[in-house]
Amino acid sequence: MSYHKRRRDVLKGIGVAGAVSVAGCSGGGGGxxxxxxxxxxxxxxxxxxxxxxxxxxxxxxxxxxxxxxxxxxxxxxxxxxxxxxxxxxxxxxxxAGGPNQAAFESLYQDTYDETPGVFTSQSYDSAAALILANVAAGENDGTAIRDQLRRIANPGGTEYGPDGFLDAVEAAANGEDINYQGASSAVNFDGNGDPASAAYSxxxxxxxxxxSVDVAETQNFEGENPDGAGPSADSSPGGFGREVSVGILLPETGDLASTGQPMIRAAELPAQQVNESDLDLTVNAQFEDTNTSPDQGVSGAESLVSAGVPAVCGTASSGVNVPVCQETFIPNEVVGCSPSSTALSVTNLDDDDYIFRTAPSDxxxxxxxxxxxxxxxxxxxxxxxxxxxxxxxxxxxxxxxxxxxxxxxxxxxxxxxxxxxxxxxxxxxxxxxxxx
Structure with a gap:
């Protein structure tokens, strides 16, 4: 039996800790x-x-x-x-290691007749959290949405997931305390705007x-700052009879196109859920393609800001996200919530708490x-x-x-x-x- 065939068969059953030694069976590395x-x-x-x-x-x-x-x-x-x-x-x-992973996977599969891919659950959670924070704020205003994000996501209110998303929207519009429990994680934002915990496959x-790929194991890990709750509004004005605005700034083309396209579809789902319901609310989800390019990412972000978008699901790659945040989101007081930008530099941005992410830091x-x-x-x-x-x-x-x-x-x-x-x-x- 070849080394590689045996390695594939063995690794499927080995945990991270206490792994059986299979490396070096064919003579070690070195080209x-x-x-x-x-x-x-x-x-x-x-x-x-x-x-x-x-x-x-x-x-x-x-x-x-x-x-x-x-x-x-x-x-x-x-x-x-x-x-x-x-x-x-x-x-x-x-x-996708959140408490409502299965509900999201079923929703995505039923809608698109395909299996969700990497970062799709984070994309859904990003868009869902931004919509809920907007509904809770009662206005299309970046600062008001920023102040509501931890209120609708962190512990302390009634728990809702993707399968109860419309109930969560209605509760937020009524000014109730809610705790969105996501597909990718529990979606608890720490003091840096990063996930307080995350699962890795x-x-x-x-x-x-x-x-698809073969997942051998999924484990949960605590983030770097799990207890840093960060600022949050004391109450939610809510309200019905209005249009909620949200942006989606992800790569439909370029180096991350194969990853970005399913992410876009996932990010569009929460808006579809609201718009297909009988709630007295609508969601205007505006999309721009980053082309996995910093210049096009900034251009797309500027287009969304010019259109009055107060909060954006995006961007994907950190090489695009950092300049977009620095040049567009932060100066214009627009909330950015990336589903897949993981670089350490995102945590370290001087962002006045406008930058969040549903993907964990590198x-x-x-x-x-x-x-x-x-x-x-x-x-x-x-x-x-x-x-x-x-x-x-x-x-x-x-x-x-x-x-x-x-x-x-x-x-x-x-x-x-x-x-x-x-x-x-x-x-x-x-x-x-x-x-x-």
Missing amino acids: GGGGSGPDLLTVIGYPESGIQLFRDYYSASDGAEDILIPDGLQDPALPGQVGNDMNNVTGTAPA IWEFAGQDAD QLQGRVMAQVASERLEAETAATLYVNNDYGQQLSERFSNVFEDTFDGEVYDQISFNIGESSYSNVIEQALSSGN
């Missing part, structure tokens, strides 16, 4: 089994560039190294586009013809990845390849620091690459030969 390179490659990027990067990797290596990737590369179509089953790849990703690609994912690398894959040495933006650099640094300081590993090199290159052979060769 073809030479044993002199790193045990593990950590690759941080997006699917469009990942196609060429992994084609170049499998041309240079027999796949003896374990590869660890985060959510940015969780695209079931990637093996088919690369032309390899990618059996040596393990992934981590924020998961550990997954593998299912092959070249698959339309402060947490970096630790999860380091733990998987050490305890599940039993790697002692690693090299990272990361996309050259805030998301890639900060997650690479966080993974490397935790892998070395907490799990006594060694990171030989951290190597950046740019989106859209025609070849990644040079950076792959550098990573495979690091440590020599």
Whole structure:
């Protein structure tokens, strides 16, 4: 039985802690089994560039190294586009681990006749929370919505989920205390506007013809600031007979198109639920495409602000989200709630509490990845390849620091690459030969 086939079969049943050693059965890492390179490659990027990067990797290596990737590369179509089953790849990703995960999955499946993908639950929760906060505020005003977000999401009121979303909207309009319990998490915002807790899945690609990935395990983790509740309004004016405005600023095209399109559909669901109901409220959900580009993201955000949108579900990538927040949302007092921007720089924004997210910070994912690398894959040495933006650099640094300081590993090199290159052979060769 081949190493990779046995590895896939064994890993499905192993937890993060107490993993059985399967790494190194074919002679260790080093670009073809030479044993002199790193045990593990950590690759941080997006699917469009990942196609060429992994084609170049499998041309240079027999796949003896374990590869660890985060959510940015969780695209079931990637093996088919690369032309390899990618059996040596393990992934981590924020998961749909909320108390109402099943209700959301059923709603999405019934509406679109497809299985929800990565970050779709976070997208639904972001749009749902913004709509509820707007209804509770009783006006299309960014500051009023900001002050209501923790009031409708954090503990203290009657609990509602996606299957009771319309009841939650009605209760918010009546000025009642509500506690939205989401699909991705409990949607409790900490003092930074980040989730107070999050679930992560550990997954593998299912092959070249698959339309989903194989999730081996899902675990819940506490965020960095679970007890920091942050500011919140004391009461909710509510009210009926009005139009609620919300923006959706996500990538329909560009490097994250394959991930972004299902996220857009998920973000549109709460507005559809309200508009198809008999409540005396309507939701005007306005969409702009970021093209996974900072410039187009800022342009789209400016269009939404010009249209009077007070709160936006978006953006997706941190390389887009940070400039959008700094240049558009914060100066115009517009609430931004990203469903998938995970870079540490988002937490550190001087945002006057206008910036939230339903996706957890990479402060947490970096630790999860380091733990998987050490305890599940039993790697002692690693090299990272990361996309050259805030998301890639900060997650690479966080993974490397935790892998070395907490799990006594060694990171030989951290190597950046740019989106859209025609070849990644040079950076792959550098990573495979690091440590020599």
